[in-house]
Amino acid sequence: MQATSSAINASSTTSTQVSSVRHNWTLAEVNALFALPFNDLLFQAQTVHRAHFTPNEVQISTLLSIKTGACAEDCKYCPQSGHYNTGLERERLLEVEKVLTQAQAAKDKGASRFCMGAAWSNPKQRDMPYIIEMVRGVKAMGLETCMTLGMLDSDQAKTLATAGLDYYNHNLDTSPEFYGEIITTRTYQDRLDTLSHVRDAGMKVCCGGIVGMGESANDRSALLMQLANLPEHPQSVPINMLVKVKGTPLENVDDLDAFEFIRTIAVARIMLPESHVRLSAGRSRMNEQMQALCFFAGANSIFYGDKLLTTENPEADADMLLFKKLGINPEQRQDVSDEAHELALADAIKEQQNPPLYHAAG
């Protein structure tokens, strides 16, 4: 990609605003960042990253799928959608006790946050008592709690916040312009409304998108612009590379160039300077060098385990090996000593190579 004079101007402008949190990005500004020479873009992203985070720390999260498959939505990338036949085994909502057992195991291994995901359009009222018990139980263990359950109304968001839910994940997925090509069963505004309910209820927001779905470069810029121009930046921003699953409508879409993905991470880091940018789905298709460039570009969060919801994730011990090669440390829970945390985490990662219940997503 060639540098343009406007891109060079964008470079000098953003260099002087390394620490600023903005909510007024224009598409032209975002496109100019994408158009920077690769090294200039990564340098800026790394500079922003170092201004806001400990440079060699990556947050590691664990997620349990509490209800799998048969979702009523038609997200074209998703093997959990009931609209497509991907051979995925469906599971009902897990019993509360099973969820708490898994949460305790995660805590014993050093986890600080426990994320629970359900493939729903939205939680039904009959599900809420179980969901609340899960949140209360996990919270009582001293863990941070995170859920992704689909759309929420304002009352549901308040109920979850009162129960102790710290984070809610709900992605925008793509640009408003491309959105209709990917999902027809809920609107972009539905998603923005859910995010608004979550924020108003006082919960932290985990919200990102997916690239490599056949969208244009403008769509990638527009997605990041939407995220950065929300009233508050999401505390976590998962950037997913599409995993093409057989049976979904996107199974044969063209691959996204690896450098374009790394640029997306870097631009996200610059525009969302205080957010954890999560290198999410698609990591299993990335070699170590590409992942290292993503970390350099400002990604500072991953999921571990061998599944990302229902798709592959790199083997967990490969993550630890890569961390060692790069001198990266897991972001730590405050009440666990450095050595104990590292040992427990390494242990947990080894043990999670074939977990029937653990998934990693975002």
Ligand code: SF4
């Ligand atoms: S992405 Fe979520 S809402 Fe969409 S089909 Fe999959 S589980 Fe359902």
